[in-house]
Amino acid sequence: MTSHPPAFPGDSPSRDPFLRDTEARLGSASAAxxxxxxxxxxxxxxxxxxxxxxxxxxxxxxxxxxxxxxxxxxxxxxxxxxxxxxxxxxxxxxxxxxxxxxxxxxxxxxxxxxxxxxxxxxxxxxxxxxxxxxxxxxxxxxxxxxxxxxxxxxxxxxxxxxxxxxxxxxxxxxxxxxxxxxxxxxxxxxxGRSAWNRLFDETIAHMRVPVERAGRSEELTVSAALNLLSDPDRSVREAAAAGVSKAFGGNIRLFSLITNTLAKDKEIVDGWRNYPRPGTSRNRANMVEDEVVDALVAAVVESFPRLSHRYYAMKAKWLGLERMKHWDRNAPLPGDLDRTIPWSAAREQVLGAYAAFSPELAEMGRDFFDKPWIDAALRPGKASGAFAHPTVPSAHPYLLLNYHGKSRDVMTLAHELGHGVHQRLAAKQGYLMSGTPLTLAETASVFGEMLTFRAMLDAETDPARRRLMLASKVEDMLNTVVRQIAFYRFETLVHDERRKGEVSSERLAEIWMSVQVESLGPAFDFTPDYGVYWSYIPHFVHTPFYVYAYAFGDCLVNALYGVYQDGQVPDFQRKYLDLLRAGGTLRHQELLAPFGLDASVPAFWKRGLDVISGFIDELERADG
Structure with missing residues (x-):
C-alpha cells in the first residue's frame, strides 16, 4: 500500500525520534x-x-x-x-x-x-x-x-x-x-526518479526564507513562511510572499532542472509502455478511465466563473481591495479572529464529529491520539504540510501534521484522521489488496472534513461567525477542487510542452501564471514574482498527475454527503464503513452503486460542484 503524499504546504497550512522517555514523547509545547x-x-x-x-x-x-x-x-x-x-x-x-x-x-x-x-x-x-x-x-x-x-x-x-x-x-x-x-x-x-525526489525534498528542507517584518529580518522554514500567507496583517503576508519568491527564485534553475528531467524521464517510459498521454498511467493506477477524468476537469473548468471567480470578487470587496494580490488569497476575513485552538480542543472537535456519525469510526480514530501515532509538532527539517502513511496491515498508519492551532489545521486533522481510519478499516484485505486508488483514497478524508465542518457550523449560533466559517469552508473547497484542477492543467501543459524540448524557467512561469489567471479570475492582479510558486508543489515531483484526485474526492464526497443528508439510503453508516473496508477490492462504480451514484455520468460532477456553488449563494445572500 503506497503512502499518501504530503498535502500542499501552501494550502494547509533535528531530534532522535527513538531514544525518548515517555514524557518527551508527549510532544513539544506551542501556542496550541x-x-x-x-x-x-x-x-x-x-x-x-x-x-x-x-x-x-x-x-x-x-x-x-x-x-x-x-x-x-x-x-x-x-x-x-x-x-x-x-x-x-x-x-x-x-x-x-x-x-x-x-x-x-x-x-x-x-x-x-x-x-x-x-x-x-x-x-x-x-x-x-x-x-x-x-x-x-x-x-x-x-x-x-x-x-x-x-x-x-x-x-x-x-x-x-x-x-x-x-x-x-x-x-x-x-x-x-x-x-x-x-x-x-x-x-x-x-x-533515477527516486534520487531526484530526494534532491527536491532535501533542498526544500534546508531552504530558509528571508522575511522582513516588524523592523527585523527572520530566516524561516518554507512551512513557516507559507503559513504567514494566512496572517491577518497584509504587510506580513506581502513580506512572506516576497521572501518565498526570493528563496524559490534563487533555486529556480535547480527546480526547473528537476522538473524537466522527471518530465522527460516520464515521457521516455510512457513511450516504451505505449501510454497515449502523460496522465494515462496515473489514471490506470487509479483504476479510473481517462474519459472520467476528462469529464471532471471539463466540469470544474466550466465552473470557474460561478465558483472561484464569484467568490474571490466577494472576498476582494470584504478586504476593501479593488483587486487582490496573490498573497491575499488565503487572507483571513475581516472580523475573523481565528483564535488559537489548542490541540486538546481540536482532538475533541474532530472525534466528537466522527462519533455523531459513527461511534465505531470515532473509536478507531481515538487510537491515533491515545497512542503515539501522530506527529503534529513544529520543528526544522520536518516535512511540510500533512499526510497519512498507511505503513503495513501488520502495524498501523502514522499521521504527520504541522499544527499551528488555526481552524484550517483542525480541518487538516479531520482530513488526515479520515485517511488513517480508512487505512485501518481496509487493512483486513491484506497488504496487496488494502491499497485504495488515489481517486477513492480521498473519500474518507474529505468526508471526515465535512463531518467536522458541519458539526462546528451547527454548534455556532452567532450569524457573523457562521458566515466566517462558511467562507472558510468555501475557500478550502476551492483549494481542493479549483486549485487542484488548475495544478493538473499546469502539469498537463508542462508535460505536453516538454515533448518538444526542455522548458525554460521563464516558460514554466508563463504556464503557471496562465492557469492561475484562468482559475482564480479577474479579482487578482498577479505580480511577476508569483511565477516561481509552482516550484514548491511536491506532488509534481513525487506523484505526477496526482492532484486531480483531490477534486475527484471532494466532488464525490459532496455527492455522497448529499445522499446522507437526504436520508434516502437506509443504513447509510454501515454501507459507508463497508465502502472503506473494501480497500482496493472494488472499483468506483461498485462502491458508489449502493448509494445510487455513478461517477461516469456528467450530472454526478455537477452535483458535487453545485454544493460549493450553493455555499457561495448563501454567502451572497448574507452579504446582500
Whole structure:
C-alpha cells in the first residue's frame, strides 16, 4: 500500500525520534499546547535495530527462494498452488513495505539529518535489490491468458479471493515490457526518479526564507513562511510572499532542472509502455478511465466563473481591495479572529464529529491520539504540510501534521484522521489488496472534513461567525477542487510542452501564471514574482498527475454527503464503513452503486460542484 503524499504546504497550512522517555514523547509545547510526536518503534526501534537487519536478510533469502521455485513455472501450478505463491509473495512484500515505511517516516520527520537521508537511500537500494528477485512474478502472471486464470480460479476458492488484485494487475498488461527491460527500470529507480525526489525534498528542507517584518529580518522554514500567507496583517503576508519568491527564485534553475528531467524521464517510459498521454498511467493506477477524468476537469473548468471567480470578487470587496494580490488569497476575513485552538480542543472537535456519525469510526480514530501515532509538532527539517502513511496491515498508519492551532489545521486533522481510519478499516484485505486508488483514497478524508465542518457550523449560533466559517469552508473547497484542477492543467501543459524540448524557467512561469489567471479570475492582479510558486508543489515531483484526485474526492464526497443528508439510503453508516473496508477490492462504480451514484455520468460532477456553488449563494445572500 503506497503512502499518501504530503498535502500542499501552501494550502494547509533535528531530534532522535527513538531514544525518548515517555514524557518527551508527549510532544513539544506551542501556542496550541503540547503537540504529539510519533514513536516509530512499532515498526523498528532505530536504523540499527537488529530486527530490521534480520528482516532484510530473511526477506532476501525468501525472495531468492521464491524466484528459484516459481520463475518460469506459474503456468504449471494448480489454483491452490498459485494461491500459496501469492500468499508468500504478499508476505515478503509486506516485510519490504515495513522497512520502507520506517525509512520514509524517519526521513519525513527530519530531512535535515544527513544520517536519515543516507539511511533512506540505503534502504531504497537494498529493497530494490531484494525486489528484483520478485519482479518476475507479476510479469509472468500477466503473460498467462485470461482463460487459464479463470479456470484456475474456478477450481480454487482460495485463488478466487485474489480476483480483485489480479484484475487490477492486468490493467497494465498492454503496457508491460520484456522481463529484462522491466528489471532494468526497477533497478535504475534508485538512481533515477527516486534520487531526484530526494534532491527536491532535501533542498526544500534546508531552504530558509528571508522575511522582513516588524523592523527585523527572520530566516524561516518554507512551512513557516507559507503559513504567514494566512496572517491577518497584509504587510506580513506581502513580506512572506516576497521572501518565498526570493528563496524559490534563487533555486529556480535547480527546480526547473528537476522538473524537466522527471518530465522527460516520464515521457521516455510512457513511450516504451505505449501510454497515449502523460496522465494515462496515473489514471490506470487509479483504476479510473481517462474519459472520467476528462469529464471532471471539463466540469470544474466550466465552473470557474460561478465558483472561484464569484467568490474571490466577494472576498476582494470584504478586504476593501479593488483587486487582490496573490498573497491575499488565503487572507483571513475581516472580523475573523481565528483564535488559537489548542490541540486538546481540536482532538475533541474532530472525534466528537466522527462519533455523531459513527461511534465505531470515532473509536478507531481515538487510537491515533491515545497512542503515539501522530506527529503534529513544529520543528526544522520536518516535512511540510500533512499526510497519512498507511505503513503495513501488520502495524498501523502514522499521521504527520504541522499544527499551528488555526481552524484550517483542525480541518487538516479531520482530513488526515479520515485517511488513517480508512487505512485501518481496509487493512483486513491484506497488504496487496488494502491499497485504495488515489481517486477513492480521498473519500474518507474529505468526508471526515465535512463531518467536522458541519458539526462546528451547527454548534455556532452567532450569524457573523457562521458566515466566517462558511467562507472558510468555501475557500478550502476551492483549494481542493479549483486549485487542484488548475495544478493538473499546469502539469498537463508542462508535460505536453516538454515533448518538444526542455522548458525554460521563464516558460514554466508563463504556464503557471496562465492557469492561475484562468482559475482564480479577474479579482487578482498577479505580480511577476508569483511565477516561481509552482516550484514548491511536491506532488509534481513525487506523484505526477496526482492532484486531480483531490477534486475527484471532494466532488464525490459532496455527492455522497448529499445522499446522507437526504436520508434516502437506509443504513447509510454501515454501507459507508463497508465502502472503506473494501480497500482496493472494488472499483468506483461498485462502491458508489449502493448509494445510487455513478461517477461516469456528467450530472454526478455537477452535483458535487453545485454544493460549493450553493455555499457561495448563501454567502451572497448574507452579504446582500
Amino acid at each position: 499546547g503540547s503537540l504529539p510526536e510519533w514513536d516509530l518503534r512499532d515498526l523498528y526501534a532505530s536504523p540499527d535495530d537488529p530486527r530490521l537487519a534480520a528482516d532484510l536478510e530473511a526477506a532476501e533469502r525468501s525472495a531468492r527462494a521464491f524466484e528459484a521455485a516459481h520463475m518460469g513455472r506459474l503456468a504449471s501450478l494448480s489454483g491452490d498452488a498459485l494461491d500459496a505463491a501469492l500468499r508468500e509473495y504478499e508476505r515478503v512484500e509486506e516485510v519490504l513495505g515495513r522497512v520502507m515505511s520506517f525509512a520514509q517516516l524517519l526521513f519525513s520527520g527530519d530531512a535535515q539529518d544527513a544520517g536519515n537521508g543516507r539511511f533512506y537511500q540505503t534502504m531504497q537500494e537494498r529493497v530494490t535489490v531484494i525486489g528484483s528477485h520478485l519482479l518476475f512474478f507479476t510479469l509472468e502472471l500477466n503473460r498467462l491468458d485470461d482463460a487459464f486464470l479463470e479456470g484456475r480460479m474456478a477450481g480454487s476458492r482460495a485463488l478466487a479471493r485474489w480476483r480483485p488484485w489480479l484484475r487490477d494487475l492486468r490493467v497494465f498488461r498492454p503496457h508491460q515490457l520484456s522481463d529484462e527491460a522491466e528489471k532494468l527500470l526497477h533497478e535504475k529507480e534508485v538512481t
